[in-house]
Amino acid sequence: MPGESHGDVPVAVPLQVAMEASALCNGHASTPTEPAKTLTCSECAKVATIVCGGCWTAGFCARDHQLTGWTKHRPKCRPWRVSSSPDLGRFMVATKDIAGGELLMEDAPLMMGPKMMTEPVCLGCYRPVDGDYNCKGCGFPLCSSDCEGTEDHEAECRAVQASGIHVKVSMFGEVNSMYECITPLRVLSLRDKNPSLWNKLMSLESNSDMREGTEVAAITQQTVVDIIHNRLQLEDEFGTEIIDKVLGILDTNAFEIRLPDSSILGVYQKASLLEHDCIPNTHRTFDADLNLVIRAAVPIKRGQHLTSCYTEPLSTTNGRQEHLRSTKYFTCSCKRCRDPTELKTFTSGIKCGDCVEKQEEAAKQKRAEEKEARGRGGTRGGKRGGVASRINKFQTGAQGESSSTSQVEEEKITGPWIVPQDPLSPSSNWVCLTCKSSTTDDYPERITSVMQEEAEELEETNPNIEACETFLEKWNSTFHPNHACFLNIKYVLLHLYGSEEGYELEELTPIHLTRKEELCQEVMKVADVIQPGISRLRGSVLYELYQAIFYKTRAMSMVGAIPAEQARKMAMEALTALKECARVLSYEPEVQPEGQLGLEAKEEIKMLQKWIKQEGWKY
Ligand SMILES: C[S@@+](CC[C@H](N)C(=O)[O-])C[C@H]1O[C@@H](n2cnc3c(N)ncnc32)[C@H](O)[C@@H]1O
Secondary structure (H helix, E strand, O other): OOOOOOOOOOOEEEHHHHHHHHHHHOOOOOOOOOOOOOOEOOOOOOEOOEEEOOOOOOEEOOHHHHHHOHHHHHHHOOOEEEEEEOOOEEEEEEOOOEOOOOEEEEEOEEEEEEOOOOOOEOOOOOOEOOOOEEOOOOOOEEOOHHHOOOOOOHHHHHHHHHHOOOOOOOOOOOOOHHHOOHHHHHHHHHHHHOHHHHHHHHOOOOOHHHHOOOHHHHHHHHHHHHHHHHHOOOOOOOOHHHHHHHHHHHHHHOEEEEOOOOEEEEEEOOHHHOEEOOOOOEEEEEOOOOOEEEEEOOOEOOOOEOEEOOOOOOOOHHHHHHHHHHHHOOOOOOHHHHOOOOOOOOOOOEEOHHHHHHHHHHHHHHHHHHHHHHHOOOOOOOOOOHHHHHHHHHHHHHHOOOHHHHHHHHHHHHOOEEEEOOOOOOOOOEEEOOOOOEOOOOHHHHHHHHHHHHHHHHHHOOOOHHHHHHHHHHHOOOEOOOOHHHHHHHHHHHHHOEOOOOOEHHHOOHHHHHHHHHHHHHHHHHHHHHOOOOOHHHHHHHHHHHHHHHHHHHHHHHOOOOOHHHHHHHHHHHHHHHHHHHHHHOOOOOOOHHHHHHHHHHHHHHHHHHHHHHOOOOO
16 A cells, blocks of 8 residues: 555465475374465455465465455464364464574453462452451452452452352462352353353364263362352352363363462463473463463474373373373373483483492492402502592682583483383373383382372472482482473472572582583573573573683682683573573563573673673674
């Protein structure tokens, strides 16, 4: 149009090219071939000759009509389309090559509510409550009268009042079962109040057939269905079937939203169509209005499915599978789950006791032979121990990878590690990758759950450095250093070095800083595989890594403990980590702690560059 700028209009792609590309994409195993349709121009309905290069789906008869139609098409233009298959149901496919960080969708919540298992929170603003103020209508605790008339709180308030019950919550700060039926009630109330919203919610996957007869269904029969029917006397309005369907929809689709001091549930229409993968290629955040913002975490090729991780990435294959089966009703067969080594991260790995015994025996034998050889006049090597060896370790650690470090790295891969033979089966045998012996009992599951329980207890007690190090030392001879439980404790520990009282950053010795760096590197190596690209996990660890390297470099170069060239190299490593941290966290909203950390990282880049300049180095 004359005078109108078309600067952001995507290129035109010839229809023939788009059709050939689409045929290639549809070659994907799980993508059905879609019926061939004649594409028409979105502006004049003539037969299309080109498609929009942004979404590769909207057709136009010619470039002029693509330009004049841009204002209308822009809100719909997106780099993905929805497809479906019998295995996955609906899913999203990239319609063009997408760059890491590219915005894929912004999605407003269809509805929100408290989590089913939650401590008492205000039903208007979701802050934790202590019972100081109770709703005059229904008795549920709220933060103040301001939240009494909020639209969010209307459904349960009305239902409770109509039943003649006046709620009295007396336990605070711990999970309270009275909240379990609030969010389902909010969804149910939409059927009459807002049919269009209700229809959108009902169009989401409920997995009703799979849910029927499960333990989850039996529990919610008592905690939700019976309460709605008997206490709130709504049996005539909402039969068991519809309540079960709503519960299935919430289980399958609700996202957990982290607020500053609580977390709640939100249901989103577009983002609900994202398929699960234990190594997701998208990243999700919530903006200040709790819209869900989905970006590409890594570059995505046209034709690839867009994926999100529905479960805890720092967990074992069994743990992830169990969570997905019991709450989302499917068995994940992503490349991480299919591979017994989990792409050589070994986050479920256990040490083979037999092989360790044999290795120890062989080492003992070798030492005895060496001793005998020395006795016969062989070379005498003075063994460095105590302080001398610690200083040596510290210096080699600071100046480059020592042979023992690379040995440890090698061992992380070679083992001897026991892994599940068929990771997709909950009753799989476990096999040692070195001696090939297979476990015939449930030892791997038992020992893992013993350690997991201990790790959970430890995490619940706000552990200190000593407790975390003791835990790792205790289980070190039984599990792989990357075992998911270890990684969770290591994640806590790497933050404690630098924040615990007496271990603040300025007070850390180079040995402590080396330990902090080592922990960061270990967690980062796994994070790079299982949460690549833009991820909060990587961002947060990168910040700690920068701190460890920078403080160590400064402390050591101040006393001349390392050559200038070594110090320069270390400073550059710190700068690289900090820049990547700032990049990764730049996608987090400022209202979230990670968003704040990203801003700090941005500021600290300037400070670090200034310091590097002062030292006379170029960056
Ligand atoms: C949030 S929904 C995703 C959208 C859903 N496919 C639909 O058609 O509405 C989650 C459900 O999709 C299916 N699903 C998602 N990812 C899957 C995967 N990797 N393998 C198998 N099924 C999957 C499962 O039925 C799961 O409970």
